[in-house]
Amino acid sequence: MGELRQLLREIEVFAGELPDFDPVLTPDDPVELFTQWLHHALRSGVREPHATTLATVDAEGRPAARVLILKDVGDRGWQFASDAASPKGRDLTARPYAALTFYWAALARQVRIRGPVAPEPPEACTADFLARGTGARAESLLGRQSQPLADLDERDAAVAASLARLEREPELVSPTWTLYTLRPDSVEFWQGDRQRRHLRLAYRPTADGWHKQLLWP
Template identity: 70%
Template sequence: MEDLRQLLRGLEVFAGELPVFDPSGAPKTPAELFAEWLLAAVEAGVREPHAMTLSTAGADGNPTARTLILKGLGPDGWQFASDSGSVKARNLAERPYAALTFYWRPLARQIRVRGPVAPESPEDSAADFLARSAGARAEALLGRQSRPLADLAERDTAVKESLARLEAEPDLVAPGWTLHSVRPETVEFWQGDRERRHTRLAYVRSGEGWVKQLLWP
């Protein structure tokens, strides 16, 4: 374990040329700044810049986190999708709040979003499901996420059968598929710096608008 400790301490962080973030020029809303940073990540060649960590907790308060894909940024907030039988969906049914974390390592940038979560309309949820790849739809139709699996052959057989079902019914939508929106109460933008002069800017909801606040690193 001591060797691992030394290895971890020796790993380089904040390598390469990092962008400069001047919070005095930040836009009025966090959605605008998020869009700017996301486009910068895409242009910089960051892999899966739309991947994010979703953190939830159930009635017992125990947190759980997983990485999934941002589906959109609408008027109500940051969107992700889930089957109603999944762990995250069950957590949200018990405690409808979540946190999202984006980290773009090459740019040393992190964004944290926190707030209540609400389901979008059945029509929007169905449209999201039908926009998924055939393989993703076939897996979701099974409705077995996080359940015990005997072996990989069982998985492959079930997905193959589900794909055949989709070929026969291409407009089929998983009944529990739901598009969710995190309606942010706070959004924090963090820009790393090689000299540890990190910059943190928080947007805090105030009525229908936002208040910007610098935070100590």
């Protein structure tokens, strides 16, 4: 364990050229700043910058986190999708509040969003499901996420059967597929610095719009 501890301490962080970030020049709306940072990550070659860690809590107060893909962001909030019968779907039914975390290591940038979560109307959920790739839809139609799996052959046979079903019924939609929207009550932007002079800017909603506040890192 001592060797691993030493290895972890020696891993370089904040390597390479990091972007500038001036909080004074930031827009009044966090969606606009998030969009700017996302486009910058894409231009900088960050792989899968739309991947985000979703943190939820179950009915007993036990937290869980996993990585999924951001579907959209706008005035309504940050959107992601999942099967309502999955563990995260059950968590959101029991406690409809969550956190999203984006981390773009190459840029030493992090964005954290917290707030209540609500499902979108059925037509929006259907449209999101049909926009998925065929393989993703076939897997989702199985409705077995996180259930015990006997072996990989069982998985392959089930997916093959689901794909065949989709060929016969291309408009088939999982009845439990859900598009969720997180309406933020907090959005924080963090810019790392090699000298540990990190910058942390928080947005909080008010009756008149958004309030910006620098925070100690």
